[in-house]
Amino acid sequence: MSVRRPAVAGYFYEGRRESLIKQIEWAFTHKLGPGHIPRVSEVRNKESIGFVVPHAGYIYSGPIAAHSYARLASEGKPEVFVLLGPNHTGAGEAVSVWSEGAWETPLGRANVDVDLAKEIISNSRYARPDKLAHYEEHSIEVQIPFLQYLFKDVSIVPIAIMYQVPEISEDLAASIFKASSKLGRDVVVIASTDLTHYEPHERAVEKDKIVLDKIKSLDPVGLFDVVLRKNISMCGVAPVMTLLYYAKLSGSSGAEVLKYGTSGDVSGDKSLVVGYSAVRILK
Numbered sequence: 103m104s105v106r107r108p109a110v111a112g113y114f115y116e117g118r119r120e121s122l123i124k125q126i127e128w129a130f131t132h133k134l135g136p137g138h139i140p141r142v143s144e145v146r147n148k149e150s151i152g153f154v155v156p157h158a159g160y161i162y163s164g165p166i167a168a169h170s171y172a173r174l175a176s177e178g179k180p181e182v183f184v185l186l187g188p189n190h191t192g193a194g195e196a197v198s199v200w201s202e203g204a205w206e207t208p209l210g211r212a213n214v215d216v217d218l219a220k221e222i223i224s225n226s227r228y229a230r231p232d233k234l235a236h237y238e239e240h241s242i243e244v245q246i247p248f249l250q251y252l253f254k255d256v257s258i259v260p261i262a263i264m265y266q267v268p269e270i271s272e273d274l275a276a277s278i279f280k281a282s283s284k285l286g287r288d289v290v291v292i293a294s295t296d297l298t299h300y301e302p303h304e305r306a307v308e309k310d311k312i313v314l315d316k317i318k319s320l321d322p323v324g325l326f327d328v329v330l331r332k333n334i335s336m337c338g339v340a341p342v343m344t345l346l347y348y349a350k351l352s353g354s355s356g357a358e359v360l361k362y363g364t365s366g367d368v369s370g371d372k373s374l375v376v377g378y379s380a381v382r383i384l385k
Contacts (some may be wrong), residue, residue, distance in 0.1 A: 104203030106233070106260075110240045111208055115160045115247060119208045126251045129164035134363050136172040142252055146178035149385050151352050152291030152345045154317065156378035157187065157241040157338075162365045163296070169360040169380035170292075171248045180288045182215045182257040183249060184222075184278055186341035187241030187294040189264040194235025197274055199223055200260040201231040205243070209250040215257045218289075221281035222259065228270050229277060235262040241294040241338065266340035268326050275347030293345040295338025297377030303366045309334045310362065310377040317381055318357045322346040349383045358382045 153170040156163035201219035298306040316325040322343040366372035
């Protein structure tokens with residue numbers, strides 16, 4: 103079996119099982135987090151189509167990400183998570199799907215839903231089976247320990263997106279929708295992004311509000327346009343656009359910002375910050 107080994111364990115998050123569990127619980131109970139360790143519902147209540155989550159080191163963005171995962175816990179375990187992340191490395195395909203085997207973290211292995219991955223690829227003009235894009239990419243990897251902490255055994259389809267334009271996001275969203283509908287999968291889509299990078303706190307907050315307004319409006323093209331026009335250094339615009347297109351196809355009723363913050367809120371240094379947000383896309 104093909105196993106993707108962790109690339110950023112011990113760097114973006116703790117590299118040992120017990121330390122990682124403590125770090126995740128720290129994120130949930132942090133003053134910027136939900137404030138409690140969530141209880142996982144034994145009953146599946148599908149009230150959310152997907153979530154936006156950050157992907158920085160847990161010490162900075164973990165408490166913000168924890169808001170999305172706390173809400174997810176309250177809805178119970180879906181069959182599979184489609185994990186969308188930007189391709190920071192520039193390696194691999196335009197849209198790279200890890201289509202077999204498993205991903206490993208200090209909390210165990212998350213198995214890839216092979217049938218769903220293959221069906222997504224077959225319905226897309228751009229998605230290809232590709233591992234190269236994923237070997238050193240952190241944006242998807244850092245989501246998996248949160249999922250494993252909550253649900254233990256999880257099924258995933260990891261997808262890294264290099265070319266961040268509406269055409270590709272719309273195509274990928276349609277392929278995810280068609281594939282999950284055909285196979286009857288209960289899917290939650292996780293779109294990984296950080297927001298404004300390395301600007302003063304006040305300016306980052308101002309720019310990120312514009313981004314979040316477009317997300318709340320379920321407006322992928324508007325999001326793309328404003329990121330270009332306002333020179334917003336959001337790294338995962340394609341994953342979020344894909345989620346928004348998918349939300350439209352799924353008949354979403356809207357979006358809710360669960361939490362926003364910056365690295366300065368954690369560190370106290372607000373001279374140059376990175377923005378993070380947890381957003382829920384409603385059914």
